[in-house]
Amino acid sequence: MQNAEATTQNGTEQEATPRRRRISPVIIRAVNVTKEYRKGDVVTRALRGITCEVRRGEFISIMGPSGSGKTTLFNTIGALSTPTAGRVLIDEVDVAQLNNDELAYVRCKKIGYIFQSYNLVQAMTAQENVMTAMLFAGVIADEARKRSMRILDRVGLKERWFHLPKELSGGQQQRVAIARALANEPKILLCDELTANLDLHTGQEIINLLVELNKEQGVTVICSTHDYRMLDKSDRIFWIRDGLIEKVWERKDVKINLGTIGIPH
Amino acid sequence: MLDVREQARLPFRRMLDLCLDTISYRLFRSAVTVVIIVLAIAFLASIMVEGYLGRSVRDTVVGKTLRRTAYSRFMVRAGHVESIESLLASINALRPGTTDYDNYMAWAGVKTDAQAAAFLKRTRTAGRYLDFFEGLSVGRRALLVRGERDLAIFDWLTDARNRESFHEHLSKQRSLKLPGAPGEFDAFIADWPATRRQLEACRAGYQDTVHRIAALSGPGGVGAALAAAAAENRTEAFFAQVRAAGLRTDPKEIPDILAGIRYQREFNWAIEQLRKQPVRTTWNREWQERFSPTLALRAAADSPARVSWIAGALAKGDAADRARWEKEKARILARTPEGQTPKLPPEPKSWSEGFEAERFTRIAREYAAQAELLEAEQALLNRYGRTAGLSEKAVWLILVSFVVCVVGIANAMLMSVLERFKEIATMKCLGARNGTIGFLFITESTIMGIIGGVIGMVLGFLIVLGRMSWTYGGMLYERFPYESIWYTFLMCLACSLVLSGVAAIYPARVASRMAPMEAMRVD
Structure with a gap:
């Protein structure tokens, strides 16, 4: 699926890489990824040959107008779906070659997901939500209980472990979701608009938590977001448009003046 | 990887x-x-x-109700000969080890267990095929066996030409299948004359026994003879005579049979009371219900009022009859010339004589309980069938x-x-x-x-x-x-x-x- 646009895209990307200061191993590599959705006779090309690399410990934001293929890219590099063509290597494993069980394994062990609407299991307490992720990974129950308490402590919810999601505030639910995403010590955290449902203050707290985790545990964070505070913390920003990466900004190249947006502190 | x-x-x-x-x-x-x-x-x-x-x-x-069953079975065996079809059904319903089984085997002239097994095998097969033919519609039966019925079907089929036509017609009836393995039916038909002879022999044995019992029990029939024997305390001798005539009786069933015959006589007495004319004709008017002796007996079971009414009705009947008789007598006496012997009407017999209210009530109660049981049995049999599942x-x-x-x-x-x-x-x-x-x-x-x-x-x-x-x-x-x-x-x-x-x-x-x-x- 080599076409003109894809090659130019490759070019810009390859130019961008050598300029990085911190050189760490590549954890996600997408090569010429295309994704088509077929609905009847209509074929929608959501991704049209994306090539990119994400290194371990990076904090990446993905931006783009709606319908640009942002979510599709997100799903594809998150092993939620397989690409129509091209290769997606997550930790040197080609996702396109995997069957369902192997995909489940990758999702379980290597990636943590955080969703805009938290997606906690309503019937379970905070701790059980975190534990479930570990149980799917095959951790025995007692061990999972101990570890989930440790992680909840880390996200600042030690006192509220026995509460059901509906008894927690939005920010607290999102903390539980982060704790759940961290349950199996993933190398990658995928965040889908995680501050969109939160007020400014709580959103800031969650972003700070995420940045702390990124710094202290070296976990790679990939966010799809429109939140400028998030962009402010990012190492790189991918700008998606029409199924292609149009631009990649380094943080230092982007001028974000938070003062003018009117944060209260 | x-x-x-x-x-x-x-x-x-x-x-x-x-x-x-x-x-x-x-x-x-x-x-x-x-x-x-x-x-x-x-x-x-x-x-x-x-x-x-x-x-x-x-x-x-x-x-x-088994008590009644033992009694009625005894009365049937000792007093009536079965038709050959009914005999076949009875034989197929036999359970080994019972006295009934022994009776039939003795009548059929079967001596050893092997013979008995062979005989039963034949009768069971016959019963199965008979069921098959009985289950056919009239039209099909007319077509297949020319409308023959019962065991005559097998007789008819013994003829080779008839059998041929039967098989020819049967093969055209696709939904119809003879029970048993192929060829089994023909083997059965070939064996049928022998089977029939054995059944006839069994029936003849049965008949001889019934005749002998009739001869020893006299004109009143076996029931009266047994009742008389019971009254004179010589039932053992009576049953020994019956045994000698060819009908075995299970000793365990004898008390039940005696109880049955006692009950039957009491019941007959009570019904006789109810059939008397004063009761019969005034019952409808008094109780506003249709008169039937058995229904009246049941109704009397729980109602002392009815029993005393019956006694009263009998007494009234007596009084009315006597008054009529007196009047008639007076009239005839008045008409008869002096010196001549008047032709007086016979003195009326008393209706109420021998009516014992207590005895009647006891019988009525016993009968009502029996009837309830029988009704319950019938209802249950109708509802739950005779088989499991x-x-x-x-x-x-x-x-x-x-x-x-x-x-x-x-x-x-x-x-x-x-x-x-x-x-x-x-x-x-x-x-x-x-x-x-x-x-x-x-x-x-x-x-x-x-x-x-x-x-x-x-x-x-x-x-x-x-x-x-x-x-x-x-x-x-x-x-x-x-x-x-x-x-x-x-x-x-x-x-x-x-x-x-x-x-x-x-x-x-x-x-x-x-x-x-x-x-x-x-x-």
Whole structure:
């Protein structure tokens, strides 16, 4: 699926890489990824040959107008779906070659997901939500209980472990979701608009938590977001448009003046 | 590259925890599913339990009427010869070891067990084929065997040409099949003359016995002779004579037979009282009901008023008859010239003579109890049949209820799956495999199935138990069929498991195939 646009895209990307200061191993590599959705006779090309690399410990934001293929890219590099063509290597494993069980394994062990609407299991307490992720990974129950308490402590919810999601505030639910995403010590955290449902203050707290985790545990964070505070913390920003990466900004190249947006502190 | 085996399967206990959490969280929807299962299983349990309890009551009642059965069997064997078809049916109903069995075998001239087995094999085959022919429609019978009936069919078929035409017509009737292996029928027909001879011999033996018993019991018949023997305390001698005439009687049954004949004589006396003209003609007017001796006897059982009325009616009849007689006598005396002997009418016999109210009441009560038992027996036999097992209609109804149940649960589960798309997709994002998700839903459904099954079977059992103990009272507990009830419970549990499991297959499939991307959907 080599076409003109894809090659130019490759070019810009390859130019961008050598300029990085911190050189760490590549954890996600997408090569010429295309994704088509077929609905009847209509074929929608959501991704049209994306090539990119994400290194371990990076904090990446993905931006783009709606319908640009942002979510599709997100799903594809998150092993939620397989690409129509091209290769997606997550930790040197080609996702396109995997069957369902192997995909489940990758999702379980290597990636943590955080969703805009938290997606906690309503019937379970905070701790059980975190534990479930570990149980799917095959951790025995007692061990999972101990570890989930440790992680909840880390996200600042030690006192509220026995509460059901509906008894927690939005920010607290999102903390539980982060704790759940961290349950199996993933190398990658995928965040889908995680501050969109939160007020400014709580959103800031969650972003700070995420940045702390990124710094202290070296976990790679990939966010799809429109939140400028998030962009402010990012190492790189991918700008998606029409199924292609149009631009990649380094943080230092982007001028974000938070003062003018009117944060209260 | 990737060793998925490293990711252990979700332990079953955790899976149960997950399911129980979900069920209790969505209590209302779970309750709907449970109720569907409860209804279907309660239906199954009630039908099965009713069958078992009904049959146990039937057996109890039949046990109580057995006394009468022993008596009537004795009277039949000693007084009437069966037709050859009835003889065949009787022989096929025999159980080895009973005196009845010995009687028939003796009549048939069978000496050894091997002979008996051969004879029974022949009669059973004949009975089976007879059932086959009896089951045919008139048109088919006309076509196949020229309208012959009963055992004459076999006689007719003995002719080779007839048999040929029979087989030719039978082969055209595609829906019709002779029972037994191919060729068995022809072998049976070839053997039929011998079978028939043996049956005739048996009937002749039977007939001789009946004649001999008639000769020894005199003009009153065997009943009167037996009653006389009982009155003179020489029943043993009487039964020995009967035995010598060729009819064995089970010693255990003798008291029952004697009780039967005593009861029969008492009953005859009571009926005779009721048939007397003053009672018979005034009963309708007095009690506003149709007169029949047996109905009147039953009515008198619990009503001293009626008994005393009967006594009164008899006495009134006496008084009226006597008054009429006196008048007639006076008239005749007045008319008769002096010196001539008047031709007086005979003195009327007394209606009320020999009427004992107490004795009558006792007989009436005994008869009413007997009649109730007989009615109960008849009703139970009609209702629960003579054999075990569910009727075809019941099986059909149960199957329909099961189908409805499966569809209902599948629908509820599917709704639940579609409602929880986000949760399922999230679990997949967390690394749950397709199989795990599917199994989760089947487990959930099965748990609800077990809950519903247990509630349903207890409910069905209690409802039926309540209703039947209302109808039959203590009789229900005399032979309570514990084993069958346990079997019913096991059956219900198994059915609820299978039903809920089967119903969850499709929803579980939908759930397990759901794309993990769905978790991203914001609604």
